[in-house]
Amino acid sequence: MQVEFALVVVDMQPIYLTREDHVLIERVGLLIDKAIAAGQPIVLLEYANKGRTCIELLHRLEGYALVRTKQKYGWGGADETLQAFAEMGVTPGSVSVCGVYTEQCVAHTVSGLVYSLPRTVIDVLTAACLSIASAYDWSKFPVAGNVNLVAADVAI
Numbered sequence: 655m656q657v658e659f660a661l662v663v664v665d666m667q668p669i670y671l672t673r674e675d676h677v678l679i680e681r682v683g684l685l686i687d688k689a690i691a692a693g694q695p696i697v698l699l700e701y702a703n704k705g706r707t708c709i710e711l712l713h714r715l716e717g718y719a720l721v722r723t724k725q726k727y728g729w730g731g732a733d734e735t736l737q738a739f740a741e742m743g744v745t746p747g748s749v750s751v752c753g754v755y756t757e758q759c760v761a762h763t764v765s766g767l768v769y770s771l772p773r774t775v776i777d778v779l780t781a782a783c784l785s786i787a788s789a790y791d792w793s794k795f796p797v798a799g800n801v802n803l804v805a806a807d808v809a810i
Contacts (some may be wrong), residue, residue, distance in 0.1 A: 655715035661689040662697045662735055662767075663683040664753030664760050667705045670784070679710050681782040682752055686714045695746065697738040698723040699753070699763065708742045721746070731758045733767025741798035750804075752782035756790045777804045786808070 666682055689696050696715065698707045703724040706712065715721050722741055724734035739746065749771065751764055760783055767776050780803050781793060792803055 657694055657744045657746050658692065659689075659694050659748045659750055660729070660744065661685055661687055661694065661740065662699065662751045662753075662763065663711070664698065664699045664749055664763055665701050665704075665730060665755070666698070666707050666711055666749065666753050667700055668708050670701075671708060675784060677752075677800045678782065678784050679708060683711055683714055683778065685750070685752060685782055686711060690714070690718050693720065694741065695720040695722075695742050695744045696722075697735050699734060699759070700725050702727045726759075728762070728764035730765055730766045731759065732770050734746070735763065735767065737768055746774065748777060750777045750779055752779040754784040756795070757786040758786070759795065761796055762771045764801060765796050768801060772800060774800060776801045778802070782804050 663682060686696060700707055700723060720742055722738035724731065724738050726734050749767055751760060753802055764776055764778055778801065795803060
């Protein structure tokens with residue numbers, strides 16, 4: 655089934671978040687709410703053996719059928735994302751990516767999606783990403799022809 659977009663949430667696990675990250679959690683939560691309201695698929699990527707996605711986000715997803723949680727064993731989660739799409743039977747027109755850490759798991763997931771989905775627009779939702787450094791230099795993010803860096807707070 656063709657869908658307008660899919661939301662991919664990368665490693666929003668408590669081990670990677672602090673109390674100061676409540677704004678990030680709320681931004682990602684609003685993206686989840688918008689995806690649910692639009693009936694679009696959501697993929698939660700979790701770094702294996704590091705715990706579940708934070709409870710604030712899981713509560714928002716209770717009862718929603720078009721969500722899959724996938725464990726990944728390295729920085730990139732493109733293969734797991736594609737597996738989730740296949741399980742849900744969806745082909746998204748675009749993929750929106752957010753989460754932690756920008757320069758590691760988000761970047762590697764996006765790079766893998768660019769390779770696997772060369773005709774699909776990949777939007778990186780910069781206001782809903784967290785970097786190891788206090789301020790990430792987005793000019794260093796690996797972009798390709800189908801990658802957009804979207805700065806709006808809640809872009810979907």
